[in-house]
Amino acid sequence: xxxxxxxxxxxxxxxxxxxxxxxxxxxxxGKVAEVSVAPLPVPPGAEVVEAEGHWxxxxxxxxHVHLREPGEEGKETxxxxxxxxxxxxxxxxxxxPNTKVVNDSGLVTExxxxxxxxxxxxHVYPAGAITKGxxxxxxxxxxxxxxAGCVAITDDGRPVMSAALMRRALQYATLxxxxxxxHEEDLTLSAGGxxxxxxxxxxxxxxxxxxxxxxxxxxxxxxxxxxTGGRLHIAxxxxxxxxxxxxxxxxxxxxxxxxxxPHHVILDDRAVGDYDTHAKMAPPLRAxxxxxxxREALADGTVDxxxxxxxxxxxxxxxxxxxxGINGIIGLETALGLTLELVHGGVLTEKRAVELLSHGPAKxxxxxxxxxxxxxxxxxxxxxxNEEWTVEVHRFYSRSRNTPFHGRRQKGRVVQxxxxxxxxxxxxxxxxxx
Amino acid sequence: MRHLLGIEGWRRDELEAxxxxxxxxxxxxxxxxxxxxxxxxxxxxxxxxTRTRTSFHMAARGLGAGVLNWSSSGSSTSKGETxxxxxxxxxxxxxxxxxxRHKSSGAPHLxxxxxxxxxxxxxxxxxxxxxxxxxDAFTLRQRWGSLEGRTxxxxxxxxxxxxxxxxxxxxxxxxxxVVFCGPPTLLPTGLExxxxxxxxNLDAVLPQADAVMCxxxxxxxxxxxxxxxxKEYSRLFGLNAAREERMKPGAxxxxxxxxxxxxxxxxxxxxxxxxxxxxxxxNGVAVRRAILEVCTS
Numbered sequence: 001x002x003x004x005x006x007x008x009x010x011x012x013x014x015x016x017x018x019x020x021x022x023x024x025x026x027x028x029x030g031k032v033a034e035v036s037v038a039p040l041p042v043p044p045g046a047e048v049v050e051a052e053g054h055w056x057x058x059x060x061x062x063x064h065v066h067l068r069e070p071g072e073e074g075k076e077t078x079x080x081x082x083x084x085x086x087x088x089x090x091x092x093x094x095x096x097p098n099t100k101v102v103n104d105s106g107l108v109t110e111x112x113x114x115x116x117x118x119x120x121x122x123h124v125y126p127a128g129a130i131t132k133g134x135x136x137x138x139x140x141x142x143x144x145x146x147x148a149g150c151v152a153i154t155d156d157g158r159p160v161m162s163a164a165l166m167r168r169a170l171q172y173a174t175l176x177x178x179x180x181x182x183h184e185e186d187l188t189l190s191a192g193g194x195x196x197x198x199x200x201x202x203x204x205x206x207x208x209x210x211x212x213x214x215x216x217x218x219x220x221x222x223x224x225x226x227x228t229g230g231r232l233h234i235a236x237x238x239x240x241x242x243x244x245x246x247x248x249x250x251x252x253x254x255x256x257x258x259x260x261x262p263h264h265v266i267l268d269d270r271a272v273g274d275y276d277t278h279a280k281m282a283p284p285l286r287a288x289x290x291x292x293x294x295r296e297a298l299a300d301g302t303v304d305x306x307x308x309x310x311x312x313x314x315x316x317x318x319x320x321x322x323x324x325g326i327n328g329i330i331g332l333e334t335a336l337g338l339t340l341e342l343v344h345g346g347v348l349t350e351k352r353a354v355e356l357l358s359h360g361p362a363k364x365x366x367x368x369x370x371x372x373x374x375x376x377x378x379x380x381x382x383x384x385x386n387e388e389w390t391v392e393v394h395r396f397y398s399r400s401r402n403t404p405f406h407g408r409r410q411k412g413r414v415v416q417x418x419x420x421x422x423x424x425x426x427x428x429x430x431x432x433x434x
Numbered sequence: 435m436r437h438l439l440g441i442e443g444w445r446r447d448e449l450e451a452x453x454x455x456x457x458x459x460x461x462x463x464x465x466x467x468x469x470x471x472x473x474x475x476x477x478x479x480x481x482x483x484t485r486t487r488t489s490f491h492m493a494a495r496g497l498g499a500g501v502l503n504w505s506s507s508g509s510s511t512s513k514g515e516t517x518x519x520x521x522x523x524x525x526x527x528x529x530x531x532x533x534x535r536h537k538s539s540g541a542p543h544l545x546x547x548x549x550x551x552x553x554x555x556x557x558x559x560x561x562x563x564x565x566x567x568x569x570d571a572f573t574l575r576q577r578w579g580s581l582e583g584r585t586x587x588x589x590x591x592x593x594x595x596x597x598x599x600x601x602x603x604x605x606x607x608x609x610x611x612v613v614f615c616g617p618p619t620l621l622p623t624g625l626e627x628x629x630x631x632x633x634x635n636l637d638a639v640l641p642q643a644d645a646v647m648c649x650x651x652x653x654x655x656x657x658x659x660x661x662x663x664x665k666e667y668s669r670l671f672g673l674n675a676a677r678e679e680r681m682k683p684g685a686x687x688x689x690x691x692x693x694x695x696x697x698x699x700x701x702x703x704x705x706x707x708x709x710x711x712x713x714x715x716x717n718g719v720a721v722r723r724a725i726l727e728v729c730t731s
Contacts, residue, residue, distance in 0.1 A: 197623055199623070199624025199625075201623075201624075202622040202624045202628065203442070203599070203628055204539055204561055205558070205559050205561025205596060205599060206540070206559075206560075206561075208622070274543050275539070275540030275543050275544065316516070319516075319518060319544070320516060321538035321540065322538065322540045323539070323559070324538065
């Protein structure tokens with residue numbers, strides 16, 4: 001399947017192993033074989049990647065992706081989602097269970113995995129539902145889901161409103177050691193809301209979603225975590241209050257991790273402009289002080305991972321009245337550029353940016369990869385840090401086009417993606433193998 | 435050709451020119467002008483309205499235009515047609531302007547991006563109601579000459595009021611001070627940053643007002659318990675005879691209608707000497723004629 005590859009003279013940034021400098025990286029039999037300061041001889045038959053002037057990075061891992069299959073294949077499929085992932089430098093994605101046939105059983109998990117095997121591009125790790133049908137009423141069979149291959153459980157898209165049920169979910173998941181990933185939204189506080197509560201919502205006459213809708217649930221779940229043990233992962237953190245609570249919980253040693261999306265860190269609620277549904281998400285884009293707090297949290301380790309919440313939707317879902325517009329944007333192919341904006345803006349160091357895209361997510365979910373020590377998966381992303389380009393959504397591999405970033409200038413671009421030692425993306429082309 | 439999606443963004447001189455233009459259309463002027471002769475204005479009402487719809491209808495007829503009246507009840511929207519499809523179909527019949535009311539904030543903005551004719555917002559959700567604010571300003575100008583330095587107090591359900599937002603932009607642009615007053619649950623956050631003063635103490639601000647605009651309490655939205663009772667609202671925020679006595683001499687009382695009589699306004703105040711409520715309505719036609727002229731010229 002995969003041969004031998006030598007990445008020559010690239011700048012290797014591997015935060016987990018404390019590496020940042022020019023190295024040769026040899027990948028053999030799908031795994032990293034050697035990382036060397038001194039130039040390595042080219043093994044016979046090896047493919048050589050001249051990486052001078054480029055970054056050679058651990059493949060990116062996205063903890064939060066909607067692949068829409070089964071059920072909404074018009075928006076995305078496992079295959080098209082994987083193409084978008086590798087084009088964005090991701091070598092692994094966690095697939096959310098809120099498909100149309102919810103992934104609340106081993107059967108659906110197996111279907112997603114078989115589609116992923118057929119696509120044969122990046123690693124796909126399904127997440128199973130916390131509750132049957134995402135209804136928030138009864139626990140789904142966590143054991144069956146984990147046996148079938150789920151790496152986390154989540155009702156993403158919806159909160160678990162019952163505190164009692166959430167408490168049991170955390171307790172029960174300790175049997176299997178998987179993280180419980182939570183979408184934090186008190187539906188009684190967010191009801192009817194279309195965007196963040198603040199001056200922009202007031203100006204536009206849109207019902208606001210207060211920050212407390214998220215913060216109150218974060219507080220509740222941290223209290224439950226402390227009582228039950230287990231692992232809590234907070235999805236798409238969006239506001240200052242949540243950041244403060246998570247920081248404090250980590251200081252006290254609670255087993256909590258968190259992710260933030262590039263869009264919540266790059267845009268604030270003013271991006272809604274004149275009712276641009278491409279700026280409509282759950283949680284909503286927040287105030288500038290929340291954005292500031294998120295940036296600090298990414299830098300100081302309070303937030304563990306950048307995750308895209310890649311949410312493909314059709315034109316008809318967005319070309320409607322703002323209140324009717326469906327939440328979410330695609331993110332796989334803009335993630336690196338937006339993350340590097342934070343680097344160019346002095347918010348993150350290069351090393352921290354790479355960590356947030358690789359080791360941070362791997363560690364949060366206990367996934368393979370995320371680093372380049374010998375023995376690690378041969379998942380490698382090669383980036384040209386100086387290439388300037390313009391986001392042109394019509395060139396994206398995702399089946400959907402819903403992004404507010406079309407036309408945005410970016411500096412830094414994924415040029416190659418390797419999964420298990422196999423080239424899956426290069427020269428702007430996804431390399432299918434079948 | 436331009437849209438009137440909201441007052442926000444209009445400059446003072448543009449507003450003044452429009453209000454000046456409206457004077458031509460006051461009773462006593464020509465019954466019918468021919469500005470829009472041979473043209474059609476489409477009234478697209480996705481939400482019930484008597485006053486605004488009738489007023490725009492009269493205004494369009496008064497300019498010599500034909501009027502296409504469309505309402506969502508009994509239309510294809512109930513068959514699932516999207517807003518954009520409806521708007522494009524109406525546009526295909528060739529109107530010079532679409533006058534549109536919709537329950538969603540921003541709906542006219544969406545339509546305006548996809549049609550070539552002028553789009554005039556006749557009220558969108560809880561966002562703006564620009565023609566109402568213009569006729570309010572027109573009415574105040576008629577009484578005062580200028581709004582410069584005047585204080586207008588807007589009382590009631592600010593959260594759900596498109597009239598409040600449009601009036602804020604309009605009155606501020608014309609030089610007035612705007613104070614919003616209502617129960618905290620009906621005051622959206624961030625009003626101050628939009629340039630309004632905000633209070634929940636009606637009795638403290640009442641004596642400063644040159645005009646008090648009472649808003650309709652949107653009882654249809656009160657299922658969510660914004661208020662303990664209408665009785666308590668009336669006691670705290672209703673403009674009754676006792677409060678009227680503490681108003682400045684000559685201060686005016688306004689209401690965009692429809693009034694919940696005895697709730698926001700005591701009948702004696704609504705029909706009393708300070709009230710300009712019916713002038714607002716009759717000025718509406720003249721102002722809307724001017725709007726149609728400006729937007730289609």
